[in-house]
Amino acid sequence: MQVVHRGFDTIALSIQANISQELFDLLSSERDRAEEERHSVPFSYGGADFDLLPHGGNGYRFILKGGPLDVTWFFKKPNARDPWGIRVSVGSTLLATQGLGYARSYIDKTLTRLGIRFESHQVSISRADFCVDILAPEFELVPENFVIHSHTNRADYLTAQDDIRSNGKSGQFTSVTVGKMPGRQVIIYDKRREVIDKKKPIWWDIWNANLERYDLPPLDSSDPSSSRVWRVEVRAGKDLLKDRWQIRTWPQFDAMFGDVIAEALKKIRYCKPDLDDGNRARWSNHEIWDLVVGSSDDDLLEMRSHIDATSVKHVHRAEQIRLISTQIAGLGITLAALEDTQESELGNYMDSVGGKLAENIRADPERAANKLHEAKNRYRFIS
Template identity: 50%
Template sequence: MTILHRGFDTLTLAVQANIPAELFDHLDAERERADLERQDVLVEYNGIHLHLKSHGGHGYRFIASGGPHGATWFFKKPNPKDAWGIRVNFGSTFLALNGLGAAKAHLEMVTAALGIRYGADDISISRADFCVDILAPHFELNPEQFVMHSSAGRRDFVKETDKAVHGRSGRTTSVTVGSSRNRQVIVYDKRAEIIHSGKAHWWEIWNMELRRNGLSEVDPKCADSSRVWRVEFRAGKDLLKDRWNIRTWAQFFDRFGDLCRETGEVVRYTEPNATDCNRARWPNHLIWELACSEMNGDLMEMRSGCDPNPLKEVHKEQQVSIILRNVLGCTVTLAALRGVQYSELPGFFQTTADELTHKTRLHPEKVAKQLEDARNRYVFL
């Protein structure tokens, strides 16, 4: 078994502050534009670029994204009776590439540029997910090997009824224990998940770690040798605040490591002992020992060390590949509707290109707007 990655996968927090009136007016006008155009629009404010949605949600008037290499921002309409006017979510790509310290710095940089002022105690962390990716081609996940302490149900709401199991092709691919608002543990086939979701950049993150240690890269096409399992500890709002009194950055840095250590004791993945019918006495499985030991290090600057620029190229090429497949599929369908034979396709492709050129010349302003919208849509790549 080989460690490929360790670090935070999700971080969500609230800020006790309201956006300035000038920023509200700017975003409100841009949201009307997004509503008219029925799409996200690229907005700029004091050097900060965000994709603004045409709608709000969950009590927030504005939802804006900095792309996979930024954060997602939720802003309420300024209200003196509601001081907690901002919510921020950092996703897996940002945290894997940059780490927790960079997330804190990014939050401070963007809020300062947007004119948002707050103090050290005006932060409330509401969710934190920490993961370890382990190359384990021969590992087989068995739901019956999870052990929850007898007191866990009362203390942490982690009990047998909170266990969800998923699988395919006669094998278990994911087991989740606990609830998202409290303490949750999930072990799942990360290789299968990234193939299904198209997150190809994870192969580069993992392979860079292998190269750094002088090991052979994993081949995405070979399932038998590239099976990667993720062990993930998730801490929700109830666990962070009610049990651990974690709210601010200082409290988070000081106590989250101990929270993870406790999680690895409250919920365990074990190695069966045929001579002992009491599962509580079974020893930890090697994959569990590896994951828990990796969670005991310094959490502040944990990052993959991977250069984000090649990963942006991976994202870009992935989008290009998808669009090319769609263009080919649509053009072939158009050929079928027009009665074109297979041998006539090359000529039909050229004819179609000529038609598109002609339509572009007929509606230059419309096509120019479409080009600009597309450029804005992929600006973060």
């Protein structure tokens, strides 16, 4: 077994501030356009670039995304009676490649560009997920091997032994979740399967970058027998952070979050069953759990894979090109079938499709130019 990544996976926080009336008016105008066109539209303000979604949600009027680094911004309509008008959710890509320190700086700089001022005590952290990825091709997940100590009670935001959800595929368990949000959850799941199923190729680069630091060979993504990666993830929701640990601000988070993780991994354990001992609390940790505990003992705040933002964009662009090329080929073959093309004629037919597309562009160059401009805007973060 080998640790191939460790770090934060999600950070969510609220800001006790509101956007300006000027920014609200601009966002309202652009959201109307997004609703009319039924897709996200590019939005820039103060040197910050976003994609503005055509809808809001969860009480927020505007939702904006900041490109492939996976940061989402939520803004309410300015209201003096509701001062907590901003929410920020930082996803795994930015945290894994750039680190938490970069994410915090990025949030502060972006809000400054938007003209939003706030003090450190006006930040309220509502969720933080920490994960450890372990290369363990031969590991088999057994839900019954989880041990939750009997003295645990509701004040610890842990649930009863029967609150364990399991998912399996092909006769094997691929994930087990213990606990509930917004309290505490501990999860083990097959991260390799998720990366493939949800098309997240950047994780192969993250894992391989970390393996390279230990002079270990890269993973062969096509071979599950040598590239199976399991993730152990601790999710701390607002009830756990605020009610039990009194963690709201960044200084409190810096001082105590390591203890939050240590307690979670002590109170919820994945163990090696001892058939001679009926007291599950005395079972020893499985090797994979000891690796996770050891990986979370030191400073958690600046872990990253040292992949730069340009590399992240390159991977996203390459994946989009691959997906769209596959779609084009599939549509061309479907069109050939509808026009009763024979297999021996398929190559020539596809050449002719390219000619027909060129004719369409020449027939209406203005429309084609507008479509090209729209596509460039849609993919501007990775182009």
